[in-house]
Amino acid sequence: MAREPGDLWRALDRSGESLATEEDYEHGYKREVRQDLERYVAFRVGVELYGLSIRQIAEIAKVFDVTPVPRTADFVLGIGNVRGSVIPVIDLFKRLRLSGERMIGRFARTLIVRHDDELYGLVVDAVIDVVTIAPEDLEEAPGAIAGPRGEYIRSLARIGGEILIVLELKTVLATEAFIAPGVRVLAKEDA
Amino acid sequence: MTDSSRPSNEFLTEAQEVIEAFSHNLLELDAQQRTGDYDPDVLNAAFRAVHSLKGLAALFGAGPIAALSHALEGTLDALRLGKLALTPRALDVLFECVEVFQRLLAAFGEGREESDSIGPLLDRIAALSGVGPEPAAGASGDTIAGLDESILGVLTEYEEHRLRENIRLQRNLYRVHASFDLLAIDVGIETLKAKMKEFGEVITYLPSADSSSEDRIDLDILVGSHRPIAEIVAGVAEDDVTVHELSRGRTIAPSSPPRTPAPTTAPVHLEPEPTPSVPVDVAEEEETPRESIDGAISLRSLSQTVRVDLERLDHLMNLIGELGVVHANLGSTLDILKRRAHSGDVARDFLLHLRAMSRKLSLLQQGLLDVRMVPLGQVFDKLARVVRKLGRDADKEIRLSISGAQTELDKLIVEELSDPLMHMVRNCIDHGIEHAAEREAAGKLAVGRIDLRAFQKGNRVVIEVEDDGRGMDWRGIRDIALRRGVVSATEAREMSVAETLELVFRPGFTTRETATEISGRGVGMDVVKTNISRLSGMIDVDTEPGRGTKFSITLPVTLAIIQALVIECAKQTFCIPLNAVLESIMVREAEIATVEGHEVISLRGRTLPLVHLSRLFELPGAGGYVDPERIYVVVIGLAQHRVGLVVDDLVGQQDVVIKPLGKALRAVPGIAGATELGANRTVLLLDVGKLVDEAMGRAELSAPVKIGRPEVTDGP
Structure with a gap:
C-alpha cells in the first residue's frame, strides 16, 4: 500500500534521525529504527474505508451465528461465543449510522476487538489490508466532519488517494449505547 | 494477562493474605486488650506477618509497602518486648496501617504510584515509640533474681520480658520437666505445648542438663500460670513429665512410675557425644529445637495449599461445561444408534459408558465447585475493622459478634458481598444504634450490639445483620414516601408494614434530610438490593421499633x-x-x-x-x-x-x-x-x-x- 516498511532511509530522512553510529554502540545504546510506526487493519463498511490499530484486534473471524438479545439497541446483533467466552457482536454499519448501499456478502468478517479488557465483535463488509502509518501522517478529524458521526472518528489518514477513518473505540463501544432507548437500566453498580 | 505481570500477581495475592492475617491478629488483640490481658502469641503472629510482608515487598520492589512494614516491624517488636504498651491508641495506629497497606497494595497492583504519602503515618508510628518504654511495674531485677541463674543466663530478651510480665501478673512459675523419645519429639512437644497453653503461658524451652539416655531428649519448660500446682500436674499428667514450682521448690511427679524408653522404638545409633551439661553450651542450642519444630510445621502447611488464580478455575469450569455439552451430544448420537437395526448390544454398552461418564462428570463438577468455596470469615474480618473505626468516629461503643465465619460460599460471591454488607453495617451504626445516653435511658446496655451471622440453609446461605438499635420507624418512612410523592395517600393508607419497609429498597428513596430525626435508613439500600439480586440473592428486612433491625440476605452457594x-x-x-x-x-x-x-x-x-x-x-x-x-x-x-x-x-x-x-x-x-x-x-x-x-x-x-x-x- 502506501509505504513499504522497509524503506528505512526515506523514513529516517523524513524523521530527521540517523542510523546508529559506532559511538552509540560504545555507549551501550542502540538507536532503534522508528518505534512509533503503527500498523492498522483497513476494512470497508458501506463505501467508506475504516481502520483500527492492529493492537486493538484480537482476531479476524468469519461471520458467525449470534443469539439476539432483547432490549438492546438496533446495532447490537446479539451475543456470540468466541473460544469459550460470550461476547457482544455489533453491526458497524448500523452503529456508525451509515446509509446507502450495503456490500455485505461473502467478504464480510467479524473483527474481534479488545476494548477495556473485554472482547467485542464488529461485523464489517470486508477486510482490505494491513497498512503502516506514521503518527505524523494522521490528522485530527477536522471539526467540519464532526456532525453526529464525528465522535466515532479518532483521526484520518490518506491511503493511496483514499481517506482512511481511524475509529475511536471508546465512543463506538460506549456501553450506555447498547441498551435500547426507553429501557430502564439497573442502578449503577457502585454508588 | 501477560507473563510479565505474573510475579506481581503472586505478590498481590500473597501480600493480601498476609495483610488479612495481620488484621485478624489485630482484631483479636483489640478484643483481648479490653479485658486487660492479651495473648503474646497473637502479638508474635502479627509481628511475623509484618516481617514477611516486609520481605515480600522488598522482593517485588513495592517501596512504600516495604518502608511502612519496616517501621511497623520495629513498633511491633517494641510491643512484644514490652518496651511499648499496647494501648488503644497504639491499636488505632496499627489498624490505620492495615488500611494504608491495602491502599498501597491496590495502587501497586494497578501500577500507579500511591499519591498520598505514607509520611504522616510513619510519623505517627514513630510518635508511638517516642512515648518511651512503659515502666515495667514492679518487675525489678530483684523479682527474678530468685530464679536459677542457669535459666536466666539463657533467656532471650523477649523471653525475659515475658518472664517479667508473668511475674508482674503475679502468676506462679513452674518448671515442667519432660522427657521425649527422640523419634516422637515433634508430636510430643506439640501435645504438651497445647496442654500447657490451657493453663498459662509457655515462656521458654530449655534442653535439660540431665538427660537419662541417648535416644531421648529432656526439656525443661518454663511456664507461667495462675493455677495451683496440683491442677497443672493433673492437666499435663503424662509419663515422663514432672512439674516443679519455682518459687516454692515443690516437685510433684505423676503417680505413675517413670517409664523406661519405649521398647517399640527402633534402635537409633547416635554418635556417642555427651549431652550438653554446661549452661553456656545450652545457651547456644537453646533456639534450635523450637526452630526446627516450627519450621517443620510451616513447611507442611505450605505443601498442603496451592494458590490458584480464579481465572484458571473459571477456565476449568468452562471446560467442564463444554464436556457437559459433549455428553449431551453423545446422548443424541445414542438415540440415532438405537434406531438402527442390529445395534442392540452396542447401544446398551454405549448407554452404560454414557451413564458412567455422567456420574464422573457431576463428581468432577462438584469437586471443582468445592475448590471455589471460601469461608465468609474474610469479609467478616473486614467488617469488624469497619465497625471498630466507624463506632469510634460516631462515638458509639459497639460490640460486634460474629458467628458462622466458617460458612463457605463461592469466592466470587464473597468478593461481591463485601460492599453491600459494608453498607448495611454502616447503616446499623449511623442510624440504628443510639448513643450511650439514649440507650441507657431506654433501659438498654450502653454498649451497642451488632450480630453478624451466617449459616447454610439447604443449598443456600443466609447472612443476617442485626442490631439492637432503635429500629426502623415505618410510619416515618411512610410519611416521607408520601411527602416525596413516592406513594399516593390512598396507597399509603392501604400499605402493610412489610410493604412500607420495602420502600427503603426503592431506587431514589431516601430519608436523607431527616434521617437522624426519624431514624430512617435506606440511603443507598436500593444499591444493596441491586447488588444482592445480581448474585441471585434476596434481601429481607425485619424491624421492631426500639428493639432493633434485622436484614437477612439469602444467597445461592455458587453462581458458577x-x-x-x-x-x-x-x-x-x-x-x-x-x-x-x-x-x-x-x-x-x-x-x-x-x-x-x-x-x-x-x-x-x-x-x-x-x-x-x-x-x-x-x-x-x-x-x-x-x-x-x-x-x-x-x-x-x-x-x-x-x-x-x-x-x-x-x-x-x-x-x-x-x-x-x-x-x-x-x-x-x-x-x-x-x-x-x-x-x-x-x-x-x-x-x-x-x-x-x-x-x-x-x-x-x-x-x-x-x-x-x-x-x-x-x-x-
Whole structure:
C-alpha cells in the first residue's frame, strides 16, 4: 500500500534521525529504527474505508451465528461465543449510522476487538489490508466532519488517494449505547 | 494477562493474605486488650506477618509497602518486648496501617504510584515509640533474681520480658520437666505445648542438663500460670513429665512410675557425644529445637495449599461445561444408534459408558465447585475493622459478634458481598444504634450490639445483620414516601408494614434530610438490593421499633453452575434458574381471566398474574398462542411475589455454566447472563428477580388510582 516498511532511509530522512553510529554502540545504546510506526487493519463498511490499530484486534473471524438479545439497541446483533467466552457482536454499519448501499456478502468478517479488557465483535463488509502509518501522517478529524458521526472518528489518514477513518473505540463501544432507548437500566453498580 | 505481570500477581495475592492475617491478629488483640490481658502469641503472629510482608515487598520492589512494614516491624517488636504498651491508641495506629497497606497494595497492583504519602503515618508510628518504654511495674531485677541463674543466663530478651510480665501478673512459675523419645519429639512437644497453653503461658524451652539416655531428649519448660500446682500436674499428667514450682521448690511427679524408653522404638545409633551439661553450651542450642519444630510445621502447611488464580478455575469450569455439552451430544448420537437395526448390544454398552461418564462428570463438577468455596470469615474480618473505626468516629461503643465465619460460599460471591454488607453495617451504626445516653435511658446496655451471622440453609446461605438499635420507624418512612410523592395517600393508607419497609429498597428513596430525626435508613439500600439480586440473592428486612433491625440476605452457594429450566418463546431459547421456578403448569386460554386489564389465572385459589415473555421482551413474531388449549406457564417468584411467565414451550432441565455478558450488556434488565447449550448454541439466562419486580411495577403503574411515581421511567 502506501509505504513499504522497509524503506528505512526515506523514513529516517523524513524523521530527521540517523542510523546508529559506532559511538552509540560504545555507549551501550542502540538507536532503534522508528518505534512509533503503527500498523492498522483497513476494512470497508458501506463505501467508506475504516481502520483500527492492529493492537486493538484480537482476531479476524468469519461471520458467525449470534443469539439476539432483547432490549438492546438496533446495532447490537446479539451475543456470540468466541473460544469459550460470550461476547457482544455489533453491526458497524448500523452503529456508525451509515446509509446507502450495503456490500455485505461473502467478504464480510467479524473483527474481534479488545476494548477495556473485554472482547467485542464488529461485523464489517470486508477486510482490505494491513497498512503502516506514521503518527505524523494522521490528522485530527477536522471539526467540519464532526456532525453526529464525528465522535466515532479518532483521526484520518490518506491511503493511496483514499481517506482512511481511524475509529475511536471508546465512543463506538460506549456501553450506555447498547441498551435500547426507553429501557430502564439497573442502578449503577457502585454508588 | 501477560507473563510479565505474573510475579506481581503472586505478590498481590500473597501480600493480601498476609495483610488479612495481620488484621485478624489485630482484631483479636483489640478484643483481648479490653479485658486487660492479651495473648503474646497473637502479638508474635502479627509481628511475623509484618516481617514477611516486609520481605515480600522488598522482593517485588513495592517501596512504600516495604518502608511502612519496616517501621511497623520495629513498633511491633517494641510491643512484644514490652518496651511499648499496647494501648488503644497504639491499636488505632496499627489498624490505620492495615488500611494504608491495602491502599498501597491496590495502587501497586494497578501500577500507579500511591499519591498520598505514607509520611504522616510513619510519623505517627514513630510518635508511638517516642512515648518511651512503659515502666515495667514492679518487675525489678530483684523479682527474678530468685530464679536459677542457669535459666536466666539463657533467656532471650523477649523471653525475659515475658518472664517479667508473668511475674508482674503475679502468676506462679513452674518448671515442667519432660522427657521425649527422640523419634516422637515433634508430636510430643506439640501435645504438651497445647496442654500447657490451657493453663498459662509457655515462656521458654530449655534442653535439660540431665538427660537419662541417648535416644531421648529432656526439656525443661518454663511456664507461667495462675493455677495451683496440683491442677497443672493433673492437666499435663503424662509419663515422663514432672512439674516443679519455682518459687516454692515443690516437685510433684505423676503417680505413675517413670517409664523406661519405649521398647517399640527402633534402635537409633547416635554418635556417642555427651549431652550438653554446661549452661553456656545450652545457651547456644537453646533456639534450635523450637526452630526446627516450627519450621517443620510451616513447611507442611505450605505443601498442603496451592494458590490458584480464579481465572484458571473459571477456565476449568468452562471446560467442564463444554464436556457437559459433549455428553449431551453423545446422548443424541445414542438415540440415532438405537434406531438402527442390529445395534442392540452396542447401544446398551454405549448407554452404560454414557451413564458412567455422567456420574464422573457431576463428581468432577462438584469437586471443582468445592475448590471455589471460601469461608465468609474474610469479609467478616473486614467488617469488624469497619465497625471498630466507624463506632469510634460516631462515638458509639459497639460490640460486634460474629458467628458462622466458617460458612463457605463461592469466592466470587464473597468478593461481591463485601460492599453491600459494608453498607448495611454502616447503616446499623449511623442510624440504628443510639448513643450511650439514649440507650441507657431506654433501659438498654450502653454498649451497642451488632450480630453478624451466617449459616447454610439447604443449598443456600443466609447472612443476617442485626442490631439492637432503635429500629426502623415505618410510619416515618411512610410519611416521607408520601411527602416525596413516592406513594399516593390512598396507597399509603392501604400499605402493610412489610410493604412500607420495602420502600427503603426503592431506587431514589431516601430519608436523607431527616434521617437522624426519624431514624430512617435506606440511603443507598436500593444499591444493596441491586447488588444482592445480581448474585441471585434476596434481601429481607425485619424491624421492631426500639428493639432493633434485622436484614437477612439469602444467597445461592455458587453462581458458577446452576440448574436451569430451558424454555422456548417466539422461536428463541432461554434458560430460567430452577431455584426461582416454583412450578410449571399448562392452562387453556379459557381459564385466563382479566382483572383491570391484566391477565390472571386462578391457581389453587390464589390469583396469579400472567406476563408474556414475548411481549416483555418485544420478541419479533410474537403473536397469539401456539395452541390455545396448551399454554405453558412457568410460575416464577421470590418470597411472596409470584408471577406466571407465559412461554411457548418447555424444553427440559439442564445444568448450565453461567457466563457473564460483559460490561456492555450487563445492564440489560431481565437478563442475568448467558450459557452454552449443545450444538454451540448461546442462550440467555433470565433474571427472575428483575422480571418479577417489573411485572409487579407494571401492574401498579396502570392501576387507576396510583399517581406521582417519579422514579418509574419504564418504556412502553
